[in-house]
Amino acid sequence: MSAHELSKILIVDDLPENLQALEALLRHDQRVIHQANSGDAALALLLEHEFALAILDVQMPGMNGFELAEVMRSTSRTRHIPIVFVSAAGRELDYAFKGYENGAVDFLYKPIDPGAVRSKVAVFVALDQQRRETRRQMLALERSRQEQETLLRELNQTQQELQRSLKMRDEFMSLVAHELRTPLNTLFLETQMRSLQIKRGNAAAFAPQQMEAMVQRDERQIKSMIRLIDDMLDVSRMRSGKLSIRPTQVELMSLLERIVSDLSLQAATTGSSLTLQPHDPVSGCWDEFRVEQVIVNLLTNALRYGGGQPVQVSVEQMGECVRIDVRDSGKGIAPGDLERIFEPYERGARNGEPKGLGLGLYISRQLAISHSGELRVTSVAGEGSTFSLMLPCTAVPVCA
Known part of the structure; x- marks a missing residue:
């Protein structure tokens, strides 16, 4: 049995020789004996430890045993502790009756019978050990129940x-x-x-x-x-995690001019047009192929869902970052779909039947993140949508 599982017994007497004698009588490898020479000292110990039994001398200066028992019974922390009174007074004083009135489980007269004391204490220690074991089992059962509930939730989640x-x-x-x-x-x-x-x-x-x-x-x-x-x-x-990013020095405006030029014929077939707003040259350290992939995805979506209205591309330098906006004038995106459209296999259906695998925006956002940037969207119903690609001009992957 480990030290923290030993049953603790409190003995209270104002005479040191009585404390020593009683401790010698009760000493056992399954018990820890705590001594107190006054009611106040006993209360301090009661607040610090959990006791299996308290043996109180009735006649003590200051707070006597009955008064100490009354205080113990008034506090939830100590109310359950069995109390045994010990007194040297004659039986004619009827202290035993008063002791039982104060919640005692037994009353002993001095000189005490060593065998009787040992057997009584052994009973309360056994009860304490049983109570502790029951509590340990209850705690173990509760932990097991909680673990089973957690496992069941995880299994349900895994199944879903x-x-x-x-x-x-x-x-x-x-x-x-x-x-x-x-x-x-x-x-x-x-x-x-x-x-x-x-x-x-x-x-x-x-x-x-x-x-x-x-x-x-x-x-x-x-x-x-x-x-x-x-x-x-x-x-x-x-x-x-195997997608490779190969950054090189890229001049953004010339890249955008080429993309817009390449997609102009596709725009014309939808009755739309592509316009790139003029801007000074902007250079950065990016994977040109992947940036082009993102811009092409955004422009293709804008043409597909733009309702044949013009699509505009603009660039804005923002400190160490650059923002590329692709703006259409279609029906817009519902607020509840603004994040959903970036999930894999989620497809918009703003103009009739959805098209494609629903991977373009998911891939585009992941490519933006791979460049230490971001891709976001704003939209107003009936007024169109704007996809904004933010790229740091000095990307985390250092150019060779």
Whole structure:
């Protein structure tokens, strides 16, 4: 039995020789004896320790044993402690009756019977040990119950996450099949038409001008599939921490001019237009390919959901950072969707059917974070949305 599990017994008497004799009588390897030579000293010990039994001398100067017992019974901390009174007074004083009135479990007259005292104390020590063991078991049961509740919550959460993952997997596979089917079907129909023209011997269908149009259509469909595959690979690399960022010195305005120029034809097919607001050259240490990927994603989304309205790109230097804004004039984004659209496989449907795998904005935000920057959006219903890419001009990945 460890020291903190030993039963503690309090003996109170104003005579040192009585304390020594009683301690010698009660000493045992399962007990710790505490002595007090007055009621005040006993109260100090009672506030500090938890006792299995208190043996109180009745006749003490100052606070006598009955008064000490009355104080003990009035306090919740000490109310439960069994009290045994000891007195040298004659039986005719009827102290025993008064002792029981004060909550004593027993009353002993001096000279005390050593055997009787030992047996009585042994009973209370056994009760104390049983009470302590019961309390330990109750605490252990409570801990076990709490651990089981925690485990059950974790299991339920894991099950929900697993179900969500399975649902996302099924939806993802459905999305991939749907998104790849369109360009593949187009290519398949193109090959069938060409085979038919070859069988008919229609060489005019393969004139240089027609061939150029065929090649351009094939390139568009192939690029569409490659982009879908690249997006899936990027997400996989991000989640495994294997996405590489290769920063070099980049002049931002010339990069934006090239992107806007490349997408102008796509904008025209939607009835929209792209405009880059003039700005002085801005240089920074970024991965040019990844920054271009983010800007292309933002512009493609703006054209897709902009309702055919003009799309504007602007740049603002903000101390050691630069902010690129892509602003459309579409229907806007609902407040509850402003963060959801950055989750993987979440697709906006502001203009009819959603398109793509819903990875573009997720990838874009992760690429911004990889540059120690951020990507955020503001939107007003009916007035459009503004996506803002913040990039530090001196990125954490130091340029070679």
